[in-house]
Amino acid sequence: MDLNTVVEVRDARRRDSWQAGDAWLGGGTYLFSEPQPGIRRLLDLSRMGWQPLHEDAAAGLEIAATCTVAQLSRWGRSARWRAAPLVEQCCRAFLASWKIWNMATVGGNLCNALPAGPMISLTAALDGRCRLLGQDGGERTVPVDRFVTGAGRKVLRPGELLRSVQLPARALAARTAFRQASLYGLGRSGALLIGAVDPVDGELTLTVTAATVRPIRLRFPVAPNAAAVREALDEAIAPADYFDDIHGSPAWRRHLTYHFAEQIRRELIEEQN
Template sequence: MSMYLQPSTREELISALGQLTDKSRIIAGGTDLMPDLRKKRPDVDIFLSLSAMEEMKEIRISDDTICIGAMATHDSIARNAEIKTWATALHHACSHVGSQQIRNRGTIGGSLANASPAGDMIPCVCLLGGTLLLLGADGAFRRIPAEDFTLGVSRTALHPGEVLFAIELPVRKDRSTAFVKLGSRKEVTIAQISIAISWDKGTRYQNPDGYLGAVDVTPVHLEEMPELIGQGPVDDAAKDRLAESLRDRIRGIRMNRKRPPKLKITEAERLYKERAVRSVVYDVFDLAETID
């Protein structure tokens, strides 16, 4: 029979982390874990629920840092006015995760720790220069850049006995951001492809940066954006150059792998992603025009 732990303080959480084994599972919102348990019925010795950890549900904002507890729900993040202002891409992503019921229950920490290639959170947190705070069974925090957290499908940099405790984002008042995704339907959809972009606030679009999601096991950094779209207004020709470059990146991701990919994509899905990338490029710049 499985043991169920539900700490409500940091001290209780640290004690619980010390009891975990490789058969234990941590429950955040449960929106991914519960369907997985029904499907696979794994042998779990300890369920560690974070639902009573009020400290991990807090969103704290200072002059230079946004600190989001890992148990903050997508809905609470989407409704936060300061996040909408200073981390707009994350606001966009959290506003369109699943259904309203999923947004009410699902958490940013659970989404990141689930490490799904189609996850909406990780491209945004990478774009925003996020740092993840990991709490260990020894009571110490380990800080890791968001770019280094996801290692593959359902694999993260979490060590045994660690939990994702909070996400820190720098407040960049000089930058604007946006996020869009394309799925099989308009609402309650899983991303087939997504893009998060940033640029200097008040410009169209100087020093652009971006991440592409749902095309590889980890988000793809778009280092080529400044060269492809320039430092000024982005016309259709510039968008098409960026879209063509991203199509080439998607083809290259598949062709350059030396072993069968863990991210299983059929040939039809690959072609869909290559063709759909133009739509998300145009969509994200259409959205960007409404910001600032």
């Protein structure tokens, strides 16, 4: 789609003061998918030269905001981390054409903050931390599950840029379980849950996305039974937290959340004993 309100596209390497109507341009798959009447200038990140993925055995994996879904998928298929299969599972949870697959960026998926964003699901479940760069030259880090605060809402300040997401080595070494459902084949996720067992202390984490307006993370230091998981879900997710749109009703999403949570608990706890 043409954006007929845009009057300038500028290389993001040129540091200019942030103006009303500015927007960062990564892959552009969202920006060019619908009218953006408030945008006057695009700051193009494509020439920043950021390495898409930087892997370190001790530190883990740093994913540049400009890394594409296709690049991350290729890494996931060859990586030797125990949690590597989760990367491909989340990449395949996209409702995406070949063009979007090769242009859409990890950073764009996070910054859109849509409940069904699978890069949000992946990075939240693996203890991801967002590295944010401010217009004043300052830098801060925010956990992914706190970066997204609601449907389409995130903690970005005006002009702030998501530079990368860091996945720690400890999280990448975890055993994981993945569950996802849509109302129809290849449809947008109605519920996407990920479980992970810490390789050091055995803590179980359960991350709920797509069903809820923001990522919900539950931690179980001691292996839970079915009742403990249900009680934790009851306390953590209010009725208003379940997302409601044409891709699924809140009641259906809630049902899937409890159903998948129990499946994950059994897979990661009971079937390992």
